[in-house]
Amino acid sequence: MAKGSESGKTPSEMPPVQSTGISSSNQEAELARRMADLSDRLDTQTAKAGLAGGSIGATGSDSAGMGQGFKAAADLSGGVIVGVILGLGLDRIAGSSPWGLIVFLLLGFSAGVLNMLRGFGMAVPKGSGRPPRQD
Amino acid sequence: MADPIHQFQIETIATLGKIGNVEIAFTNSALFMFIAVGLTMAFLVLATGSRALVPSRWQSLAEMTYEFVETTVKGSAGQEGMRFFPLIFSLFMFVLVTNFLGMIPGGFTVTSHIIVTFALAMLVFLAVIIVGVLGHGFHFLKLFVPSGVPGYILPLVVLIEVISFLSRPISLSVRLFANMLAGHIALKIFAGFVVSLGAAGVWAVLSPLPLALAVGLTALELLVAFLQAYVFTILTCIYLNDALHPGH
Structure with missing residues (x-):
């Protein structure tokens, strides 16, 4: 299915020309440092997103607000319906x-x-004795 | 104006027989469920058929889907949650594909019927109870007893926790159903405005406004279709996590 693109890609996949030994090893160290930094930041972001549980669209846009509204409505009405x-x-x-x-x-x-x-992470999570998150 | 509810009408395509007084019929809803399952299977079987080391576009799409659900499962339910990967992946693909099929003009949105989403939610709910009881026995009930609560208030807290647990399938199904229903009705109403404004003489100059809104809503609905499938999946994982590790 991807016949054309693979043959067209080859020039860019060639290894870079080794021009000067010192500058390329510097570049590699710099790249490694940046990648470690990025993976650290990704880890903290993933941990945050995991705690929030399903609020990935919470960027403050209209659709995220609507989603949160539906979420709150469903959670609240669920409890009331079961109670009735x-x-x-x-x-x-x-x-x-x-x-x-x-x-x-x-x-x-x-x-x-x-x-x-x-649902909004403002109460003690089920079963754990941890205090509520302040956010 | 076109009736915005009409799109959710269940229509019988073929009658298969009767059980008691209940007619067993093959409906448009069932047809679209079959289409969704067929599309999912065709996509995964054809895409992974070649098993190339360097994946083709379709294969890497299938691998991305797998890895996306895998990350969700491991992030919410841990490594043990991977035992339930087949169930969770099937649920995710079914909800996602039926949501997207509903976005095709003339298509039928299976997930806009609460009976379908409630059946899916009950499947998850019962799976959680069975897994929890089989894995932990009596210990599973610790789920309802939060630690560090004074004895005199404990009965009330346990009662509220039980009701909160029982309300899970309802809120899970209502969330998916309400999102799909509301989105499709809004889309239909704005699309209907375009036609009725266009036929209203001078007012026709205003008809591009609802048209632009309908275009924007379509994009929003595509996002919601994916997001709700994801939310359904991640909540399933969180509930399974409760069954795997109650009271920790």
Whole structure:
């Protein structure tokens, strides 16, 4: 499939002409230093992106804002919906209407808010005793 | 104006039979799911068929897809998460290809139906529970008991954690479904504006405005189609990570 491009690429892939020994070894050291620097910076960026969990488009543009809005809405409504389902189910089984719905709606709302805060990395991550990240 | 909801209509292509009173039909939704799976398989099989040391363009595209998902899995669920790579890769490709198929004019967006995304989310949810219980047994329940919480408030916290856990498949499916549905409706409405403005006499001079918006929205929707597939994948990895390492 890439027949034409491979034959056309050969001149640029030729090894560079060794002009002067000293300057080329200097260049190599410089290149190695820059590559190490770049990989360090990439590592910190990757670690940051991994912690943020799914907010790769958070560059402050409109689409990122919309994505975050949908994320928050889904997290919050998820908790509330589960709370209502559990509350209504409990009421039906135990005949405690409307107390199950009231209690579980409140609990579901708390769970939704917790989900939302976790989604934005503002609450303690599940199961760990670490303090919340300040950002 | 064209009905913006009409594009999500499920249409029966062929009836396969009945189970009880429920009609089992081959619908346009099923057709597009088959197309998505077929395209994915054709892409991967054909692209990696030659297994060249110096990859062709198609092969390097397939390798990039693999490495992209691999990085996501290893970054979120660690090396152990690679056991579930086939599942996660299949989910990613299915969501990605169905999202992109929906962007083709006249195409059907499978992921704009909550029943489809909910089924995918339940698959992930049940996989997490099964993996967690098989791997850790009773210890898996430590997921619901955060450390360092005073005893008198623990029942409340555990209850909230359980509800939060149960809400995962819902928020996972609602997020994908809502993004696709809202995006496609917005696209259809702005495209409809172009036509109705164009037919409205003098107002036709304004019709390039919604046209420009529709073009911009199309680009945005392509981004969202990819981003939502990625978000679905990374959340799957994070949930699997909980199943692999509960309560640490």
